Amino acid sequence: MRKLLLGVLSLLLTGCGSYPKTVKPIQPFDVNKYVGKWYEIARLDHSFERGLEQVSAEYTILEDSRVKVVNRGFSTTNNAWKEAVGKAYLAGEKDEGYLKVSFFGPFYSSYVVFGLDEEYQYAYVSGPNHNYLWLLSRKPLVEEQVVKRFVKTARDRGFDTENLIYVKQK
Numbered sequence: 001m002r003k004l005l006l007g008v009l010s011l012l013l014t015g016c017g018s019y020p021k022t023v024k025p026i027q028p029f030d031v032n033k034y035v036g037k038w039y040e041i042a043r044l045d046h047s048f049e050r051g052l053e054q055v056s057a058e059y060t061i062l063e064d065s066r067v068k069v070v071n072r073g074f075s076t077t078n079n080a081w082k083e084a085v086g087k088a089y090l091a092g093e094k095d096e097g098y099l100k101v102s103f104f105g106p107f108y109s110s111y112v113v114f115g116l117d118e119e120y121q122y123a124y125v126s127g128p129n130h131n132y133l134w135l136l137s138r139k140p141l142v143e144e145q146v147v148k149r150f151v152k153t154a155r156d157r158g159f160d161t162e163n164l165i166y167v168k169q170k
Helices: 002-013 144-156
Strands: 036-044 052-061 067-075 080-090 098-104 107-116 122-126 133-137 164-166
Touching: 036 144, 067 098, 122 144, 133 144, 144 164
Parallel strands: none
Antiparallel strands: 036 052, 036 133, 036 164, 052 067, 067 080, 080 098, 098 107, 107 122, 122 133
């Protein structure tokens, strides 16, 4: 858990108020359609998720219009589930896929939805720089063409897609 918190803190301190110039938050974006459970299909490596499988994120709207975030994954090293609970809020326009997320006190980091299908089934997400990238899906397994489109889009935007980790889901 300590490693998880240190990794999240590292993310937060790498660029709390920015995102890569090569990505643009999608518009229109409806946070009410975005909430719910997402499965992590692919990601770039970082310490706070290292060694985790079956990773998911669940987003819930809170009374104050903020979003509760619960990230969960199974540690193969410890043979146990790890969970991090945070909060997020819309940081740009109300219809823009730009949020700030925090898992550690008052420190917030960028969470940028830069790709999203019309049915809100697949999402491309960036953090504050090119070191943070995720492909999320509403279902734990996706078609190969979904992954190929994500890889091409991410590569075109300057992400190191050669180092993507494809997350094992049940």
